[in-house]
Amino acid sequence: MEHEAFVPFPLETVRLALGEPDRVARCVSGLQLDVDPPAGSAGTLTGRLRLRIGNSTITYRGNVRIAECDGGFEIEGEGVEARGSGTVKAALVIGVEPAEDGTRLGFSGAVQAEGRLTEYDADTVDAAGRRLLDRFVADLVTDLEAEPPAVPSAAAEQPSVTLPEETVDEADDTLLPGEEEGLDVVEFEVPGIEVPENVAGLEEGTGLGAQAHSAEAAHARRTMIGRSAEEVDHAPPRGRYAPVPAPPATSATATLRWAAPAAAALVASAVVVGRVLRRRR
Template identity: 45%
Template sequence: MEQEVFVPVPAERLRAALADPAQVARAVPGLQQDAGTEPVAGRLKVRVGGHTITYRGAVRVSPREDGSYAVEGDATEVRGSGVVKPLLTLSLRETGAGTTLRFEGTASADGRIAELPPEAVDAAVTRLLNRFAANLATEATEATEAADATDATDAAEAVDAVDDAVDDLDENEAEAAAGEAGDVDDVDEADDVDLAPASAAVFEAEVSPAGLEDLAGPGEPPAEAAHARRTMIGRSAEEVDHAPPRGRYAPVPAPQTVVPNSTLRWAAPAAALVVASAIVVGRALRRRG
């Protein structure tokens, strides 16, 4: 038996898929895996002509030294005593933009499948191998895409980790700079500050005489101060101490409230009465004359 199938997948991807028993098991069309058994083991329904035969068995794929693979199987009919034992050689050949899978080998079979026409059996085997090759190519492609996605995710996570590390480094440097700026308040570190250049500049700077005169103040005292000092000459110390200040700094006397005397209160009405009497007397004398 010989069969060739072309798939648009590189040979390296197919070899990686053949090395994974789980992908091989998913590539077998119609295989129902049994729990707790080896990966490529379970129940498989094979349609030959108008008949369907269910087998239970296992398939093993192992690499050879020449780069090909040995495919060995052992299956028994679920409803019968027939046994099928395929022994195939699978080789990969790169062709253009893909790979050609070549199946060669033989198979021993008895039971129900041996009673069916050989043409129907060959067609069923060819269809089974074609679908297996197509499924294997799909598994290889999906596995490669998943690996690429994982690598891209890992690369993105690595980039994020690097960015986080850089951000943390920047924050640490900023905190260190802030800490160094805050440590200036420490007395011990403040003592280490070199103030010699500034001190030397201050003491070595030239000061003009005018500046010294400004600092010393006016040479002559104000006129008020001189007058006060002259008036205090000849007095005792006690008098000077208790003498009130004069001139600009003399205290302002409080305003005095003048209360009219009781004598002046009655003098004004009396004077008015006298003047009125004089006027009356003067008029009387004029009339007589």
């Protein structure tokens, strides 16, 4: 048996819908699923199907399996008459193809039966099958309008990749930009020291007053935050290689302070010697 039907929904939407067994089951007219399916029937629909054929109805009890194949779906079912010993086996392949403003479904199936179904001619059985498929497509469209399937986004389909956390080696001796090897730069943080008002904002002034304030600001900075890297780099050597300090220069005022008493003492000595010589004569 060959049959075609049209579904006014995109190809991907129809494909997702046919991949949901519960949706397919509720779109099959006359199918009633068991409330408690038997153990080990995962992926298999178990229940009763009432098939309308001619002026009669035949009820089959069995199971149906749905699986994807070659871009479409394959449905296999088998059942036993609820009132009788007849059996039926059916295989149906559903092809899914894009069409203008929707999707075209192509059905291709075969039936093997024993019992009451064999009492009807081939045309009657074929008409019953086509009527069942048309009702299935109509119910599928109604179900999609009421509850369309959720289309997975591209971000959800991509597997999540967890990047390794970057570890920081505490013993890393890599020099930062501006640092020189062998130079220890120490910055001191002195809490509780407030910068005087006459020091803050000294760089904004101009003239001699601004230079004096700049000198005070530089001294205050060195006092509060310690020696900078530039001062350490240009500092003179210490220890045995330290330069010998030059002797302090004496000013003219300091020379007069000790020369004047010495001259007075010489003059007094000369007067005393002169008087002694005159007395001897």
